[in-house]
Amino acid sequence: MTRIRPVGRGLGFLDGRYAFTIFDAIVAPSGGDYTDIESAINGGATSIFVRDGTYTLTADINVDVDGITIVGETKSGVIINCGTNSILVTADNCSISNLELRTGTDAVNGVISLGVTSSEIIYCVIDNVIFNNNDRNIVINAASASKITNCNFIVWGGVASEAYVLIPSGNGNYLFNSEIVNNYFTAGPAIRFVGGTTESNKVLIANNVIEGLPPNNENLIFIQNSDRVSISNNLMVISGLTVASLTSAITVDTNCTQIIINNNNINNSGNNLIFEDAIRLNSGSCIISGNIIIGGNYGITINDVNQNMISGNFIDSVNNDGIIVGWTTGNADNNVIANNIIVNCGQWGIDIWDATAQSNIITANILLNNTSGAFTNSGTNTQLGLNVTS
Numbered sequence: 001m002t003r004i005r006p007v008g009r010g011l012g013f014l015d016g017r018y019a020f021t022i023f024d025a026i027v028a029p030s031g032g033d034y035t036d037i038e039s040a041i042n043g044g045a046t047s048i049f050v051r052d053g054t055y056t057l058t059a060d061i062n063v064d065v066d067g068i069t070i071v072g073e074t075k076s077g078v079i080i081n082c083g084t085n086s087i088l089v090t091a092d093n094c095s096i097s098n099l100e101l102r103t104g105t106d107a108v109n110g111v112i113s114l115g116v117t118s119s120e121i122i123y124c125v126i127d128n129v130i131f132n133n134n135d136r137n138i139v140i141n142a143a144s145a146s147k148i149t150n151c152n153f154i155v156w157g158g159v160a161s162e163a164y165v166l167i168p169s170g171n172g173n174y175l176f177n178s179e180i181v182n183n184y185f186t187a188g189p190a191i192r193f194v195g196g197t198t199e200s201n202k203v204l205i206a207n208n209v210i211e212g213l214p215p216n217n218e219n220l221i222f223i224q225n226s227d228r229v230s231i232s233n234n235l236m237v238i239s240g241l242t243v244a245s246l247t248s249a250i251t252v253d254t255n256c257t258q259i260i261i262n263n264n265n266i267n268n269s270g271n272n273l274i275f276e277d278a279i280r281l282n283s284g285s286c287i288i289s290g291n292i293i294i295g296g297n298y299g300i301t302i303n304d305v306n307q308n309m310i311s312g313n314f315i316d317s318v319n320n321d322g323i324i325v326g327w328t329t330g331n332a333d334n335n336v337i338a339n340n341i342i343v344n345c346g347q348w349g350i351d352i353w354d355a356t357a358q359s360n361i362i363t364a365n366i367l368l369n370n371t372s373g374a375f376t377n378s379g380t381n382t383q384l385g386l387n388v389t390s
Helices: 035-044
Strands: 002-004 011-013 021-023 024-027 046-051 053-055 061-062 069-072 078-083 088-089 097-103 111-114 123-134 138-140 142-144 148-150 152-154 165-169 174-181 185-186 191-197 200-206 209-212 221-222 226-232 235-238 246-250 260-262 265-267 273-281 286-290 292-294 300-301 309-311 313-314 324-325 336-338 341-343 348-352 362-363 367-369 374-378 382-386
Touching: 021 046, 024 035, 035 046, 078 362, 088 097, 123 367, 165 174, 174 191, 191 200, 191 226, 265 273, 341 348, 348 367, 367 374
Parallel strands: 024 046, 046 069, 053 078, 061 088, 069 097, 078 097, 088 111, 097 123, 111 138, 123 148, 123 152, 138 165, 142 174, 148 174, 152 185, 165 191, 174 200, 185 209, 191 221, 200 226, 209 235, 221 246, 226 260, 235 265, 246 273, 260 286, 265 292, 273 300, 286 309, 292 313, 300 324, 309 336, 313 341, 324 348, 336 362, 341 367, 348 374, 362 382
Antiparallel strands: 002 011, 011 021
């Protein structure tokens, strides 16, 4: 609901989140101050209310003044056809909310671009936005203290090795001290951090729902060149495929440390080998705890990485090993695998696969009804104890 205030052409928007906000410009197909957002910004407006209607971008929207707020009347009622154009956010303390961005074909900037490589923005909020059938959606070049919340990402239109929320490859591309929470992703890879020498740091990825039919050979969440990222309480439900499709549900790739993956629910039940592995770890000094993994090919794969804690996970009915250590490259040393429940797997509960894997601790796990057995150990100086195997 909206109401006109007796203050110039200001407008107050009442929906709980924007109660009593005074907007200094109204964008509408007719009867407003402007017929497009870019003209409102060029006219000096910083608080912009967009009436329901369909808009087609004919140029980029440059959010280049600190404090710009763009709010749609209703999320499903404000439809912006982006085409080759984008919303380019290069200023601080800006927000975009309550609208739908669709059919964007900008293969560089996406429909929303945050910051410029090596020139970060801060305090940006993208909230309650629908992203529909865009080649690229949110591209994070350099941002800090920002939030992507309550958004719906539907109809994947992108290309391989990308994601709905993307930090592209580049030494000045990163995200600091930020949150990606409470979003819904369907039919596509959700989040991909690549970046470069400036590492993403202190990012929370939590309470997201990722489901549907993904494209072939894509990770749902892929993290590289990052420190202290927490991937927590996400629900991943994959359906609709009968052949191998994904690399992993969650991959922590190279040049990462202190990544926490906890309390996620990764459900592949009823499908055939959708995940090569539910969680793949290619970096050390990480924690994987409290996750529920149902189905897929492997549960948790620990590659050539050291000093990780794998604890309190529940793994059920994967086609091969529940947890495999030293897979493909070996040299997975000084990892602790404790207090996990691993049942009904097609091969081993726990597999210390490579002889170069040294000094791993396997203790207090429940390993039952796994076809090949509770565990197999090809490593050196593996410490075993207090596991329940029958």
